[in-house]
Amino acid sequence: MRVIAGSAKRIQLKTLKGSMTRPTADRIKETLFNMIDPWIADCEFLDLFAGSGGIGIEALSRGAKSAVFIEKSRGAAEVIAKNLKAASLAEHAELIQADIYSGLGRLSGRKFDYIFMDPPYQGGFENRTLKLIGEFGLLKDDGMIIVEAALETDFDYLSSLGYSLVKEKRYKTNKHVFIEMESEEPR
Numbered sequence: 658m659r660v661i662a663g664s665a666k667r668i669q670l671k672t673l674k675g676s677m678t679r680p681t682a683d684r685i686k687e688t689l690f691n692m693i694d695p696w697i698a699d700c701e702f703l704d705l706f707a708g709s710g711g712i713g714i715e716a717l718s719r720g721a722k723s724a725v726f727i728e729k730s731r732g733a734a735e736v737i738a739k740n741l742k743a744a745s746l747a748e749h750a751e752l753i754q755a756d757i758y759s760g761l762g763r764l765s766g767r768k769f770d771y772i773f774m775d776p777p778y779q780g781g782f783e784n785r786t787l788k789l790i791g792e793f794g795l796l797k798d799d800g801m802i803i804v805e806a807a808l809e810t811d812f813d814y815l816s817s818l819g820y821s822l823v824k825e826k827r828y829k830t831n832k833h834v835f836i837e838m839e840s841e842e843p844r
Contacts, residue, residue, distance in 0.1 A: 658711055661687050662694075663718030665744035672709045673733045680709050681775065681805060685828055689803070690715055692826070693771070697721055700770035703795065705757060705786060710737035712773050717746040725751045725769075727760035757786055765793040772796060775805040778831075783810060787818050787836070802836040812836075 658680050660668045672680050681689075689712075690697070698720035704713030705727050713724040724746075728734045734754035741747040753760045757776075772790060776782035783804055790796055801823070804812075808827065812834055815822055823835040 658683060658709065660711075660715055660718045660744060661690060663715070663720065665714065665718035665746060668718075668744045670709055670711050670714065670740045670743070671736050673730065673736050680711055685831075685833075686711065686715060688826065688828075689833055690719065693801070693803075694719060696770070701768070701797075703727075703764070703769040703772040705761075705772065705774035706776045706782070707737055708733055708775065710740050710752075712775070713750070714740055714744050714746060716771065716773075717749050718744060721749070721771075723749050723751070725753065725764065725767075727753045727755065727757060729754070729756045729760075757782065758789060761786070761789045761793055761795065764795055767795065768797045768800070769795055770797050770800050772800065772802045773805075774802070778807040778810070783812070784814060784818075787815070787820060791819055791838075796838060798838065800837070804834045804836065806832055806834060808832055810834075 658670045699722045702716040702721045702724040707726040707728040710726050713726050717724050726737050741750050819839050820836045821839045823837050826833045
């Protein structure tokens with residue numbers, strides 16, 4: 658796994674050994690960032706269930722102003738810290754080693770342009786996490802949430818939480834779901 662583009666291009670990123678994390682494959686990460694790259698510069702980025710930190714580090718490398726990483730596993734948090742240092746991006750990053758619910762609570766009152774989450778598949782974390790993002794008001798009005806999920810993950814509940822599905826990009830084994838806050842006015 659490596660940084661695809663930007664100031665840390667080609668830096669190899671470490672991952673936690675074993676099956677505790679599921680790093681986003683380089684080709685999928687590249688596809689994702691090709692879709693959002695024009696809006697990354699100077700954005701505030703939140704990487705949830707951060708694993709090795711590859712997505713947030715890619716955002717920083719491409720010019721995000723800041724990135725916050727939330728990761729429950731102490732071992733994975735240590736890997737994120739090492740990766741940030743190797744990429745020379747630690748000064749623009751905040752690492753919170755906590756479960757997702759207490760970690761999000763610490764961010765109450767802050768707003769992010771992009772919130773990326775890659776929770777364990779089939780755990781039902783998407784619904785609960787989206788609910789908390791809304792309750793804590795973490796997404797900027799024109800912000801975007803991107804969820805990496807298993808292909809069969811259903812998001813039919815989004816409107817009941819005040820969100821709308823913008824688009825879905827499907828791959829062989831998973832998908833990226835792009836979500837925004839529902840708006841009273843047409844965009």
